[in-house]
Amino acid sequence: xxxxxxxxxxxxxxxxxxxxxxxxxxxxxxxxTSNAAPPPTTKSAADSTVCQGLATALGNNQRFIEGQRAAxxxxxxxxxxxxxxxxxxxxxxxxxxxxxxxxxxQDSHSAQxxxxxxxxxxxxxxxxxxxxxxxxxxxxxxxxxxxxxxDGSTVTLSGExxxxxxxxxxxxxxxxxxxxxxxxxxxxxxxxxxxxxxxVLLNNAAFEQVREAGKFLIRRAxxxxxx
Numbered sequence: 001x002x003x004x005x006x007x008x009x010x011x012x013x014x015x016x017x018x019x020x021x022x023x024x025x026x027x028x029x030x031x032x033t034s035n036a037a038p039p040p041t042t043k044s045a046a047d048s049t050v051c052q053g054l055a056t057a058l059g060n061n062q063r064f065i066e067g068q069r070a071a072x073x074x075x076x077x078x079x080x081x082x083x084x085x086x087x088x089x090x091x092x093x094x095x096x097x098x099x100x101x102x103x104x105x106q107d108s109h110s111a112q113x114x115x116x117x118x119x120x121x122x123x124x125x126x127x128x129x130x131x132x133x134x135x136x137x138x139x140x141x142x143x144x145x146x147x148x149x150x151d152g153s154t155v156t157l158s159g160e161x162x163x164x165x166x167x168x169x170x171x172x173x174x175x176x177x178x179x180x181x182x183x184x185x186x187x188x189x190x191x192x193x194x195x196x197x198x199x200v201l202l203n204n205a206a207f208e209q210v211r212e213a214g215k216f217l218i219r220r221a222x223x224x225x226x227x
Contacts, residue, residue, distance in 0.1 A: 035175040040098050051099035053216025057156045058090045063197030064169075079194075086159040093159075093216075145180050146224025150199035155179055155218040157207040158196060164188065164206035167196035176227035181210040182220040189226060199223065 045052040059082045068076040068083075094101045150170070158167055166177055171192050177200055180187040188209040190202065200223055202210070210218065 029200055041098070043098050044100050045103055045105055048097075048099065049219075050063040050097050050214060050216050051094070051103065052095065052105065053156045054090055054094050054099055055103045055105040056154065056217060057159055057201070058087060058094075058102075060156070060197040060201055061087050061090070061158065062104055067169075067195075067197065072087040082160075090159050148222065149177075150223040153199045153221065153222070153223060154199060155181075155202060155207075155210075156198075156216060158201040158203050160203040162203060162205065164190050164209065165182065165193040165203050166190045166206060167194040167201045167203070168192045168199060168207050169195060169197055170199050171225065176226045177223065178221040178226050179206075179218075181212070181218045182222060182226075183218070184210075184212055186210040 043051050044111075045055040065080050065083050065087075068080050091101050093099075094103065162168075168175070170175070171177065173192055173194065175192040176189060177192060178187055178189040179200065179202065186209065188202075188206055190206045192200075212218075
């Protein structure tokens with residue numbers, strides 16, 4: 001006669017607990033795998049106006065640093081250190097906006113919307129309407145017709161802090177420029193205080209006066225030299 005081996009109650013219970021643990025662990029792994037969030041999508045300048053504006057600002061500051069290193073003077077090191085801090089801030093903004101960190105683009109005049117032939121009248125009207133622009137307009141700048149410059153240029157921000165001001169690679173310090181955003185009809189008149197790698201870059205305070213919410217690039221801009 002053959003003897004059948006039988007399991008005692010304790011052994012049966014132990015086997016059941018082990019099987020339940022294995023099954024539960026597998027279900028937990030599967031649930032975690034199925035519920036895992038997909039990795040965030042990084043946007044490029046081609047996908048987002050915000051990313052394009054930040055990439056342009058980054059490229060302009062990088063080009064300014066290259067120019068300072070190519071033709072240094074007594075103040076070049078201080079200027080370069082300042083712009084490197086600006087670049088670090090722009091890269092933090094790129095990360096916070098979901099853009100590719102470090103993506104750089106130079107200010108381009110190509111593929112820009114056609115500018116109106118006589119933009120000075122709307123700009124003057126807005127100078128009268130925007131009370132917050134009065135201190136920037138300086139009276140005589142708002143009253144006189146400006147000479148349109150930088151035709152077709154986009155406008156972005158330098159990332160620099162301080163009172164409203166501009167930087168430029170075409171106009172010396174002390175030049176007064178009026179920038180009008182045609183997408184919201186806001187204008188500001190600021191003084192050029194430093195050199196940059198673009199026709200005109202607005203610092204943070206000046207850009208806030210004419211920007212559209214959430215945008216770091218003004219595609220349809222009219223830039224006038226008023227003093």
